[in-house]
Amino acid sequence: MRKGSVSRRRFLQAAGAAAVWVPSSVKGYTVAEMRSLSAEGEIQEDISKWELDTPALCVDLDALEANLQTMQRTVAANGIASRPHAKTHKCPAIARRQLESGSVGICTAKVSEAIAMFEHGIDRILMTTTNVTSVKIERAMGLRRWCPGFIQATDTAENARDLSEAAQAIGINADVVVDVDSGGHRTGIPPGRPALELAQLVDRLPGLRLAGLLCYDGGSQHVQGFAERRARTLDRVAPAAETKVEMERAGLNTEIFSGGGTGTYNIDHETAGLTDVQVGSYVFMDAQYLAIGGATDPEVYSDFEPSLTILTTVLNSQYEGQVTTDAGAKACTINQPWPIVKGETGMTYRSGSDEFGTLRYDDPSRTYRTGDKLELIVSHCDPVVNLYDQMYAVRNDRVEGVWQIAARGMST
């Protein structure tokens, strides 16, 4: 243990207020130093998160674990499974915890993301996006060759034929699900006859094995109010559910009927035949999801705890009523609602500038000093995570590990 680190940590925790003053005698830890300390696994030193160089992305392990448990308990009670979307966290350490907590697999949005996950030991992967170019189809089928738990979505007959050809070329039999449009017209084939015919084609094509269908209605997830959200999502996914029945009548395999997300995780089991939810944000929560309201609290969606925060440092405090911090759009994105300043009331954050955060506060008696640390609950977790190469795994403010965001930037 580093000399003096216990007393430093005690001091930092004793600071109590949400804005934490870190004395200049504290050296601080850079990303490189933290990576080196964690190279052997869990960090043995006693390092407070307040000692981290900023901006720093942190995940609170107690909150993360509580979220995993809540999800698993709920879906199990409702007779379905979870297949969490790794596009949210892009982090193999979290994917492993999701599988360990009982999830049947993970989802990815991009083939490069799927490959990064597989390279880090995750071997049950549903790719929810159709790959339409030769290079991506080859990569997906190449992944399937080494990863029998890889499942690929498709949404046109032409694409199914391309998949079939690529699978045959390398001598595999690839699992495929049909992506059914929920009416958002973003991805997927229309439900009913078009989807059924595509499923039949997949079932017939050599090199492919029909595994079922998926239907994700992104537009439902952030609908304000539980009743409104429930009504919309059940309505939107109903045509896919009917398609599933038609597929069964036609003797097709429908072992997977995947859909839903964090906003509808406790509603989706009401869609007949749905097998699993592609929940993403529940692991972290964020300001956007907190604002949609839940089944019990119409104001705040409190089913899950915010676990993902950004630590930031005050760079300038010489102007009344505002401070400038080191976390701007490149550390927070410009998604709205703006990040929430944890534990501080009457303080609003804006990341309108690329490099700097601007925080305004109402209470003129409140003072902040240059060097003070603040903690932000992120606005929208997915694109924020995609800005960082690592997140610090923290319990009771102590850094337990440095988790690689292995699929960061994997947009291809």
Added chain:
Amino acid sequence: MRKGSVSRRRFLQAAGAAAVWVPSSVKGYTVAEMRSLSAEGEIQEDISKWELDTPALCVDLDALEANLQTMQRTVAANGIASRPHAKTHKCPAIARRQLESGSVGICTAKVSEAIAMFEHGIDRILMTTTNVTSVKIERAMGLRRWCPGFIQATDTAENARDLSEAAQAIGINADVVVDVDSGGHRTGIPPGRPALELAQLVDRLPGLRLAGLLCYDGGSQHVQGFAERRARTLDRVAPAAETKVEMERAGLNTEIFSGGGTGTYNIDHETAGLTDVQVGSYVFMDAQYLAIGGATDPEVYSDFEPSLTILTTVLNSQYEGQVTTDAGAKACTINQPWPIVKGETGMTYRSGSDEFGTLRYDDPSRTYRTGDKLELIVSHCDPVVNLYDQMYAVRNDRVEGVWQIAARGMST
């Protein structure tokens, strides 16, 4: 040369239309393949940008070089210099070209960015942000030890003393400039007496050498209309110019008076005593800057050519009037105005979703196919660049190199 690549390229160029159809017989090149081809320097193979796996960030070399020349010609004619801000491109290959074209140095916003640039051979660096924590001050002074061309900004007396202490501890004499607030109250010390006294303190403190001052008015840069922009920026920077005169009267060194940006590069020389402009976006241009209007064209800021684009592929075209592409917020950010679809009229882009772009088009006779490629002029270059690990250097659609965005994600 790869077999068949010439005929493929000819075909792709002949496609002509802005939406380019790439036949499925074209294999395509992944990031890893392109990096491997460029490992020895310039790419010898004949690869069209349309063969790249997408989303792909591309910089057009003819446009980039024209922008460098326009900037250098203008500032030279106006009797000042350019000191381009590397926060925009985070790319050593571009920083090198800026220095080669006559810039007196580069700027960085973060110390990690400065270190990344130095590690890639860039040795004239002005860090425009004050470092306020021990870890960052130590890193900055440590950089200065190896890089005599490193200059650090400061904006409080306390910080100047911290810098002095850190510089003395390692036996260096560090160049420091005073950051003067333009009235935006984001960073910097107020002009007049406070700034003058800080400059005097820096001049006195052991281990430091006063090199002058900087004053950046971010708020001026995107003011719509040349006359309005000119009036605002000259007004905002005037107090700093007066402070410079006071510093000179006090016998202080003011060899650097840095400020301005892409929006005011042809105005800033009118501020008495200003030595160089911290221009960033001019290398790339973007939809935000195009919209502010220029000295000759009130509608479009046409001084510089858009050189930075994102190649994207149509993933879904089965719904009328819209297509879904593979470049969403994680590839484009959600900055507005939205990216401009190059060469396509009546088509509007939205990256409201993290993974997918949605493009709507008015003309019902226009058709797009799944697999078609589109090219987007980026919304706001700085945060877009920060999403990618590399950009493809392209001339006449041929990929000449893969440039590492070495300071990508360097937010600390």
